[in-house]
Amino acid sequence: MRPIPDMSYNRLHILLFLAPIFIIVLLLYGMIAWTMAVSMDNWVGMAPVWKFNGLQNYVTLFRMERFWGSLRNNLTWMVAFIIPSAMLGLVLAYGLVLSGRAESLFRPLFLYPLALSFVVTGTLWAWMYDPEAGVINNILKSIGLGSLSQPWIASPRQATFCLIGAAIWQYTGFAMTLYLAAIRDIPGEIFEAAKVDGASDMQIFRHVVVPNVTQATMVTIAMMTIFSLKVFDLVWVITFGGPGTSTEVLGFFMFVATYRQQFVGLGAAISVIILILAAAVVVPYAWWSMKKLQT
Amino acid sequence: MRKINIRKRLSKLPLLFVLTVAALVWLLPMYTMVANSLKTAREISRAQYYLPPRGLELQNYVTAFSILQQGLLNSLLVSLPTTLIAVFLGSWAGFFLSRMRFKYSQTIFFATTIATFLPYQVVLFPLTKLLVTLHVINTRPGLILAYLILNTPMAMLITATFFEMIPVELQEAAGLDGCGPITFYWRILLPVGRLAIISTAILIFTFVWNDFLIAMAMTQGPLAQMATPVLAGLKGNYAQVWHIQMAGAMITSVPPLLIFIFLGRYFVSGLMAGTLKG
Numbered sequence: 001m002r003p004i005p006d007m008s009y010n011r012l013h014i015l016l017f018l019a020p021i022f023i024i025v026l027l028l029y030g031m032i033a034w035t036m037a038v039s040m041d042n043w044v045g046m047a048p049v050w051k052f053n054g055l056q057n058y059v060t061l062f063r064m065e066r067f068w069g070s071l072r073n074n075l076t077w078m079v080a081f082i083i084p085s086a087m088l089g090l091v092l093a094y095g096l097v098l099s100g101r102a103e104s105l106f107r108p109l110f111l112y113p114l115a116l117s118f119v120v121t122g123t124l125w126a127w128m129y130d131p132e133a134g135v136i137n138n139i140l141k142s143i144g145l146g147s148l149s150q151p152w153i154a155s156p157r158q159a160t161f162c163l164i165g166a167a168i169w170q171y172t173g174f175a176m177t178l179y180l181a182a183i184r185d186i187p188g189e190i191f192e193a194a195k196v197d198g199a200s201d202m203q204i205f206r207h208v209v210v211p212n213v214t215q216a217t218m219v220t221i222a223m224m225t226i227f228s229l230k231v232f233d234l235v236w237v238i239t240f241g242g243p244g245t246s247t248e249v250l251g252f253f254m255f256v257a258t259y260r261q262q263f264v265g266l267g268a269a270i271s272v273i274i275l276i277l278a279a280a281v282v283v284p285y286a287w288w289s290m291k292k293l294q295t
Numbered sequence: 296m297r298k299i300n301i302r303k304r305l306s307k308l309p310l311l312f313v314l315t316v317a318a319l320v321w322l323l324p325m326y327t328m329v330a331n332s333l334k335t336a337r338e339i340s341r342a343q344y345y346l347p348p349r350g351l352e353l354q355n356y357v358t359a360f361s362i363l364q365q366g367l368l369n370s371l372l373v374s375l376p377t378t379l380i381a382v383f384l385g386s387w388a389g390f391f392l393s394r395m396r397f398k399y400s401q402t403i404f405f406a407t408t409i410a411t412f413l414p415y416q417v418v419l420f421p422l423t424k425l426l427v428t429l430h431v432i433n434t435r436p437g438l439i440l441a442y443l444i445l446n447t448p449m450a451m452l453i454t455a456t457f458f459e460m461i462p463v464e465l466q467e468a469a470g471l472d473g474c475g476p477i478t479f480y481w482r483i484l485l486p487v488g489r490l491a492i493i494s495t496a497i498l499i500f501t502f503v504w505n506d507f508l509i510a511m512a513m514t515q516g517p518l519a520q521m522a523t524p525v526l527a528g529l530k531g532n533y534a535q536v537w538h539i540q541m542a543g544a545m546i547t548s549v550p551p552l553l554i555f556i557f558l559g560r561y562f563v564s565g566l567m568a569g570t571l572k573g
Contacts, residue, residue, distance in 0.1 A: 007470035007479065009395055017391035017476065018403065020384045024447050025403075028410040031421035038420070048424075095314055102311060108559060109318040112325070115555035115562065116548050117505035119523040123530050123544045124328050127537055135327050135344045142345065169324065177563055178570065219570050230414030233507040237527050251416050251508075258420055259512060268420060275417045279409075286408035289571035290401055 032275065039268035046262060057269035066245050067270070070253045073160050074277075077228040077249065081164045081171075086220050088168070089175025090213065094205055096176070097183050107180075111173035118170075122237025125166035129153045129238070153239050156246035163234050163247060171227070175220045182216035183209060222285045229278050250274050332356070332541035339538050352538070359529070359543035365517050366525035367546070373435050373521060374503040377442040382496045384443075385450025386458075386488075390480050393455040394466060404455070408571065411448045415508050418445075423512055433514050438521070441513055442503050449502075449569065450495050456568040457491030458484065494565030497558055501551050522547045 042053040061067045092110055096103040113121065128135045129152035137149035153159045186208065194204050232251040235241060241248040241256070248256075250270055258267030331339065332355055333348040360367075392400050422441055423432065431437030465487065469479050485492065510521040517525070529543045555562055 007395070007466055007474070007476060009476050013395075013476050014391070014397060018388055021388035021407065021447065021451050022403070024384075024444055025407050025410050027444060028418060028448070029406070031418040031425070032413070034421040034424075035417060092314075092317065095310060098310055099307065099314060102314070106314050106318055108555070110321050111559075111563070112552070112555055113321070114566070115501060115551040117507065117523055117526075117551070119505075119507050119526050120544045120548050123526060123540055124324050126530065127540065128324060128327070133342065133535060133537070138342055138344050142343070169321065174566070177567065178572070181567060181572075215572070219572050223570055226412055226414065230416060232416070233523075236507070236511075237530065251414065254416050255419075255508070255512070264420065271417050271420070274414055278413050278417070282409050282412045285412065285571075286405050289408060290405045292571075 035268050035271050035275070038265060039272045041265050041268075043265040043268070044263055046264075049264075053265075057265045060266060061269050061273075066248065066253065069245055070248045070250045071273075073247060073249045074229060074231075076160055077164060077167075077231060078225055080161060081167050081228055082221055082224040085168045085172045085224065086175050086217065088172045089177075089220065090179045090210075090217075092172065092176045093179035093183055094209055096180060098201060107176075110176055113170040114173050116170065118233035119237055121166055121170050122234050125162075125169075125234075126153070126238045128166075129162045153247075154243060156243050159239050159243060159247045163231075163238055166234055166238065167227075167231070171224065174223070178216045178220050179213055182213040186212045222281055225281045226278060229274055229281075250277075328541045328544055331538055332545050334538050336536075336538065344537075355538045355542040356546065359539050359546055362529055363522055363525050363543055363546055366520055366522035369435060369438075369519055370504055370522040371550075373438045373442065374500050377439050377446065377503050378496050378500040380439075381443055381446045381450045381499050382454075382492060384447050385452075385495065386454040386485075386492060387480065389451040389454035390458055390484055391476065392451070393458040394461075394484075395476065404452075407448045407451060411452055415445065419508070419512055422509075426513060433516070433519050435519050438510070438513055438519065441509055442506070445509070446499050446502060450499055452571060453495045453498065453565060453568045454488070454491050456571055457494070458488055461487060490561070490564065491568075493558070494561040494568065497554055497561050498565035498569060501554060501562070504550055 039057055040052060040054060041049065042051040042056065043049040096106055099106065127133075131137065131151045131154040134152065136152065137146075140146055140149045150158060153162050190208055190212070191204065194208050199207070230251050231249055232255065235247055235249055235252045236255075239247045241252055250273060254267050254270040254274065257263045257270060327344060330347050331344055333351050333353070334355075335350075335352045338349060338352075392404060422444065426432040426437040426441060429437070429440070431440060461484070465483065466479065469483055474482070505523065506521075507523045507527070510524050514520045514524065526543050526547050530540055533539045533543075
């Protein structure tokens with residue numbers, strides 16, 4: 001631990017500097033507790049109904065095929081979104097490092113989607129994937145590969161993967177940036193030593209880069225897991241959960257249950273499930289970054 | 296020596312080729328959006344989306360803008376104050392937490408990190424009820440309040456991560472000269488830590504401008520609605536009218552894209568600090 005810098009402050013300073021954030025954070029925790037309380041009430045409609053009914057909302061939820069479908073889709077997101085974007089991000093990062101000066105030209109081209117709103121991405125990709133008038137099928141037909149055209153978002157089997165494809169397009173640059181920084185942090189001597197030993201770029205990638213970027217991998221996976229648990233906008237804009245309920249995820253189901261169907265108690269129960277799943281990642285992550293910051 | 300250099304450059308060609316192909320794939324959606332936003336309805340009906348536009352049909356932008364106008368104004372009037380206040384309150388606390396050591400600083404950091412990274416859905420409904428209780432639901436001040444509650448902790452974490460890197464000596468020297476925390480924050484930290492402040496501000500502004508969930512849950516109707524829900528509505532009302540949709544998507548993307556193009560460095564450093572990897 002670093003020596004404590006010498007600048008005198010008193011209790012009043014602590015209060016002055018930390019009271020605003022303390023109130024906000026306390027409010028957030030209060031709202032989490034409030035959601036938990038509502039999840040155990042039979043609250044239907046917008047006006048408050050504080051009728052305690054224990055775990056009944058959870059029982060109802062666990063009996064719904066729609067809930068399991070949403071949860072399944074969230075898990076699909078975690079696997080099919082995180083692994084490809086992380087791997088692609090790492091490969092691109094290494095490619096950029098090898099490309100030398102061309103890096104500054106290429107980097108923004110992979111990163112710019114990150115600046116866009118999911119609603120923009122959704123509007124754009126909904127058209128890309130449109131089965132009749134969509135861009136992808138249109139291009140396939142015009143280059144004589146019409147037989148490869150797919151129903152995309154019109155097919156319950158493919159639709160979730162289509163959404164994930166749009167997210168990969170948007171988030172690969174994020175993983176790439178984290179990996180770029182991580183590769184830069186690897187001491188140059190290790191690369192030099194490997195080169196002197198005659199290692200090829202491929203071998204360096206496997207034996208030097210991959211083992212030395214585990215921390216970036218952890219950060220990427222943590223951030224993308226949280227993203228997979230809260231995904232909402234892309235689903236809303238591109239498929240609105242459809243066809244049927246085939247692309248619904250917990251975040252979407254929660255919104256529809258609470259705001260459209262006004263099953264507030266049930267919606268709160270879904271929120272609590274999201275909370276539990278997210279906490280499994282967020283709490284260890286917060287612990288880790290706290291330890292890092294203070295040493 | 297020169298020969299080796301040339302061979303080295305040639306050996307890079309396959310790599311550059313692969314990167315170029317990947318970059319083209321990444322650009323294709325953007326190209327589609329720009330190209331088709333400038334086509335006439337007749338050109339669109341020919342369904343040759345990969346072709347560049349024949350002329351510049353700016354009327355699409357006029358149409359899309361007239362629909363998005365109020366939403367864009369609302370987005371601006373919500374994002375800017377939110378950013379200013381969140382970055383001030385966040386850096387105010389982030390400074391104290393990262394530069395002063397006291398008993399509970401770790402606990403506060405830990406609790407704030409959790410609150411920051413939990414999905415919005417966990418507090419969405421109570422937040423709605425809070426705005427209803429305060430009679431600011433479906434108004435711009437209400438949206439500002441909601442975004443402040445959600446983004447100030449994030450601003451604190453990012454600035455704290457940045458401020459960690461400021462040399463201790465600076466603070467020691469100031470301390471010896473009798474400079475207290477408040478003077479230090481205004482006189483030394485803000486100027487020295489401008490990178491932190493700008494990066495955080497850019498990130499928060501982009502988050503708020505791009506957000507959809509809060510904007511959807513807290514507003515109804517055009518009065519206070521931000522640009523993102525209006526754009527999503529445009530997709531419903533102008534189904535299959537791709538050129539208007541694309542023009543609308545382009546207009547909504549202007550502020551974040553301008554930030555990315557001109558302040559990309561800050562955007563990236565804010566993003567990295569936002570993961571708290573330090």
